[in-house]
Every structure is written in structure tokens, then in C-alpha cells.
Amino acid sequence: MAAKRFFEGDDDEDQKNQKKLKTRPSFASVIKEVVMVNFFENFCSALEPMLRRAVSEEVENGLRRRCTRSMLRCPSLRMSPPTSLQLTFGKRLSLPIFTGTKIVDADANPLQVVLVERGGDHDGKLPTSLPYWIKLEIVVLDGDFPNKETWTNDEFMKNIVKERSGKRPLLAGDLNIAMRDGVASVGDIEFTDNSSWIRSRKFRLGARVMQVQAGNGNGEGVLFREAMTEPFVVKDHRGELYKKHHPPALEDEVWRLEKIGKGGAFHQKLASQGINTVQHFLKLFIIDPSKLRKILGVGMSEKMWEATLKHAKTCVMGSKLYKYHGNSYTLTFNPICQLLKAEFNGQVYYQCHFKRMQTNGEAYIESLVKDAYAKWNTLEEMDGLAQDDTALLTQGEVDYLR
Numbered sequence: 001m002a003a004k005r006f007f008e009g010d011d012d013e014d015q016k017n018q019k020k021l022k023t024r025p026s027f028a029s030v031i032k033e034v035v036m037v038n039f040f041e042n043f044c045s046a047l048e049p050m051l052r053r054a055v056s057e058e059v060e061n062g063l064r065r066r067c068t069r070s071m072l073r074c075p076s077l078r079m080s081p082p083t084s085l086q087l088t089f090g091k092r093l094s095l096p097i098f099t100g101t102k103i104v105d106a107d108a109n110p111l112q113v114v115l116v117e118r119g120g121d122h123d124g125k126l127p128t129s130l131p132y133w134i135k136l137e138i139v140v141l142d143g144d145f146p147n148k149e150t151w152t153n154d155e156f157m158k159n160i161v162k163e164r165s166g167k168r169p170l171l172a173g174d175l176n177i178a179m180r181d182g183v184a185s186v187g188d189i190e191f192t193d194n195s196s197w198i199r200s201r202k203f204r205l206g207a208r209v210m211q212v213q214a215g216n217g218n219g220e221g222v223l224f225r226e227a228m229t230e231p232f233v234v235k236d237h238r239g240e241l242y243k244k245h246h247p248p249a250l251e252d253e254v255w256r257l258e259k260i261g262k263g264g265a266f267h268q269k270l271a272s273q274g275i276n277t278v279q280h281f282l283k284l285f286i287i288d289p290s291k292l293r294k295i296l297g298v299g300m301s302e303k304m305w306e307a308t309l310k311h312a313k314t315c316v317m318g319s320k321l322y323k324y325h326g327n328s329y330t331l332t333f334n335p336i337c338q339l340l341k342a343e344f345n346g347q348v349y350y351q352c353h354f355k356r357m358q359t360n361g362e363a364y365i366e367s368l369v370k371d372a373y374a375k376w377n378t379l380e381e382m383d384g385l386a387q388d389d390t391a392l393l394t395q396g397e398v399d400y401l402r
Contacts, residue, residue, distance in 0.1 A: 084118040085128055087136070087207050087227035090183075099191045100237045103205070111186035113207045113227055115179060129182040132213035134224070136184055138175045143195070143202025143231035156208065156226050161198060168192045176210070195234040202231040247314035250279040250335055257281065258311040259304040269295050278315055282336040285309070287373045322379040324372035337373050339365070 090112035091105040105111055113136060115128045145151075145159035163170040174187030195203045207227040245256045254270050254277055255262040273295050275281055284292045293305065300308070317335045324331040332341040342349045342365060372379060 084223045084225065086116050086118045086225045087209070088114055088116055089205070089207070089227055089229050090114050093205070093229055093232060095232055096243070097191065097232055097234050098237045098243075099194055099234060101190055103186075103189050103191070111189075111205075113177070113179065113184045113186065115182040115224075118225060133178050133180045134209050134213065135211040136177050136179055136207050137210045138171065138177070138186060138189060139206045139208065140171050140191075141204040141206045141228055142198060143200035143204055145204065145228075151226075153208075153226070156206065160206070161203065164193065164197060191234045193234075194236045195232075200231070202233055204231050205229045244311070246311075247316055248278045248312065250277065250282075250315060250317065252278045254278060254281050257308050259300065259308045265299060266296055269297065278312060279335060282312055282315065283373060283376070285312070286337050287370060319383070321382040322372075322376070323382060324368070324375070324379050326368070329368065331368060331372055333369075333372065333379070337369070337376070339369050342368075 089105075091107065091109075093111070094104050094106050094108060097103060103111065115130070117128050140161045141156075142159045142161055146155070161170060170191065170193055171189060172192050173189035175189065177184045177186060191203075195201055205228065209224040209226075212222075242262055244258060245252055248256050253262075254260060254275055255264070255267045257278060260266045260270070270276070270281070275284060275292075275295070281292070296305065315336075320335050321340070322333045322335070322337075324333065328345050330343045331339055333339055340351055
């Protein structure tokens with residue numbers, strides 16, 4: 001019996017050892033478990049940002065919906081979407097532009113920069129007033145910019161033209177201006193150099209926002225698009241010496257008229273006949289237009305002749321009158337020797353009467369007019385006008401322009 005228990009005890013011991021072996025994990029299972037743990041940790045690490053983003057977006061959407069409902073219930077809390085505004089120059093520039101000469105608009109007034117709304121029904125039409133001021137800078141741009149309808153701020157900045165090496169700043173004057181109520185006036189500005197040295201041979205003027213008023217209502221969310229003019233040539237101030245005048249003055253030299261160049265063939269031909277000013281030119285045209293045309297010669301085509309004459313007729317004649325006295329007559333002329341009134345033995349004849357005179361009378365008056373033209377320097381010059389003479393002069397200008 002004791003032996004039996006011995007063997008039975010050995011069997012029990014073997015069974016216990018086998019159970020222990022079965023409960024110990026294998027090496028492969030340990031490796032597998034480690035791999036699974038690492039995978040799970042990496043997966044969680046990768047998933048965490050996605051979960052955070054998703055939660056953040058949902059929270060923002062919830063807040064936005066809540067704010068929208070609040071703003072709909074309370075109009076004072078409503079916010080406008082980002083606004084896009086455009087700077088623009090009020091009027092075109094007065095051309096041509098010369099170095100050292102003040103830049104003005106086509107009406108000879110200081111330049112203005114206006115702020116207008118972009119997009120919508122009022123695109124570029126109505127000035128836009130802001131509750132704060134903005135600081136602007138006037139710059140010079142390459143005439144070839146932009147080559148498309150829209151541009152970025154970086155593209156605008158890259159096309160700003162600076163002065164040549166060793167030269168003064170290209171644009172001088174009041175370049176920094178403040179805009180209030182949607183309008184800013186540009187002070188005295190002028191070019192110091194011509195535009196012949198850049199590839200496009202032309203400049204533009206541009207205006208950009210430099211600074212917006214700090215504090216409440218500081219323009220956050222507002223997009224300001226830069227302004228720019230049409231491209232133009234800047235000439236050296238020496239070219240202004242040859243500039244045509246519009247309109248010409250009576251005392252202007254005759255080469256100020258269109259198609260007559262200073263020192264050119266037409267100028268020399270006129271000067272050789274004593275026609276040195278615009279007044280001389282117009283006086284001869286009134287007295288003997290065929291002679292004036294002959295002096296200029298065949299080198300001046302009919303088209304050129306018409307252009308010169310049209311320009312000359314825009315001349316401002318002023319208020320002076322000239323009187324030619326004879327034994328029994330007094331003739332009254334305007335500054336270009338056009339007869340306005342004639343007095344014979346106390347009888348007054350006005351311009352409207354001359355064409356209705358008999359042939360002999362009209363020929364006699366024409367001869368007197370030519371005598372007055374020949375003796376122009378001896379005529380009595382009148383600075384002031386009588387009331388009836390004012391009407392005469394006005395009517396004479398009308399007839400002269402026809």
C-alpha cells in the first residue's frame with residue numbers, strides 16, 4: 001500500500017509540473033503581445049490629433065451656429081463680411097508731364113485719390129467713407145504694369161520704380177498723405193528724372209495704403225486695392241521750352257502753334273515776313289488769308305493748314321480794342337484787326353451792316369482796314385470797354401470763330 005501511495009504521489013507531482021509548464025507564456029506569444037501593445041500605442045498617437053481636430057471643428061461650428069442665431073435675433077450684433085475697397089485717382093493727369101513741373105489733373109487742379117467700393121451694384125462708382133483715417137503713399141510704377149486685370153500686393157511692390165544710381169529720388173514732394181472721408185488731396189509732387197531710361201519708356205503713378213488708424217474700427221478685414229494712373233511719358237524740362245500752348249496767347253511766338261516747329265521751315269518763312277507772334281499770324285489771316293497761305297507754301301498740306309488755323313483760332317483775345325482815326329471817320333478793331341464798328345461823320349455802322357453796304361462803300365471800308373493794318377502801331381489802344389463795345393467784341397469773336 002505504501003508503494004502504491006509513492007507512485008501515486010509521483011503522479012501528482014508530474015501533473016503539477018505539467019500545469020506549471022502550461023501556464024507559462026511562450027516566447028512567441030510574448031513577442032506577439034509586445035508588438036500588439038506598440039501598435040496600439042502608435043495608433044492612439046496618430047488618432048489623437050484627428051480626434052482633437054474633429055472635436056475642435058464641431059465646437060467651432062456649434063459656436064458659429066449659436067452666434068448666428070444670436071445675431072439674427074439682435075441686428076446690432078451682426079458683422080459684415082470682409083470688405084474689398086479700391087483706391088483710384090479722381091481724374092486723369094494733365095499731359096504732357098515734364099521734370100520739375102507740378103503734376104496736376106486734367107483740369108489743372110491738385111490730384112485726388114478716392115476710395116470706392118469694389119464689387120456689387122456700386123462697383124467703382126460711389127466714394128466710400130470710413131470711420132477712421134488711412135495713410136497713403138504715392139509711388140512711381142513701371143508703365144508696363146500691370147499686364148493683367150488683377151494683381152497682388154507683392155506684384156505691385158515689385159513694380160515700384162526707384163531712382164537711378166546717383167540721382168535724386170525719382171518723385172519729390174508730398175508723397176505721404178492722409179485720407180479721411182474717402183478722399184485725399186495730393187500736394188505738390190514732381191518728377192526729377194525723365195522716363196526714357198526704363199524699358200517701357202513710361203511711368204504710372206500709384207497709391208497704396210501704408211497705415212490704418214489704430215484703435216477701434218481699425219479696418220481689420222478690409223482689403224485695400226492699390227490705385228494707378230494710365231501710363232505716361234515724362235519729358236525733360238528742356239522739352240517744355242518747345243511745348244505748344246492750349247490755348248495760345250496773342251503774345252506767344254508763332255511756333256507755339258500746331259504744325260509750326262521752332263526754327264523749322266514754316267517758322268523761318270513767317271519770320272522773314274515779320275510774322276513773329278500769334279497776333280501777327282491772326283491779323284494777316286483776317287486781312288489777307290491767301291497771302292498767309294502763300295507764305296507757308298506747298299510744304300504745308302491742307303490738313304496741316306487747317307490744324308494750325310484751328311489752333312490759332314482758340315487764342316484768347318482779351319478785352320483790348322484799337323481805334324484808327326481819320327479826318328471824318330473812326331474805325332474800332334479787336335486785337336486781330338477785325339473791324340467791329342465804323343463811324344463816318346457821326347453815323348455809326350456795326351459789323352452786321354458791312355455786308356449790306358453797296359459795293360463802293362464796302363470797298364472803301366476794306367481799303368481803310370488795310371491802311372489801319374499797315375499803321376497798326378499808331379492805333380489808339382483802349383484797355384477798358386464801354387458797355388456797347390463789350391457787345392461788339394463778343395459778337396466779333398463769334399463771327400471770327402465761324
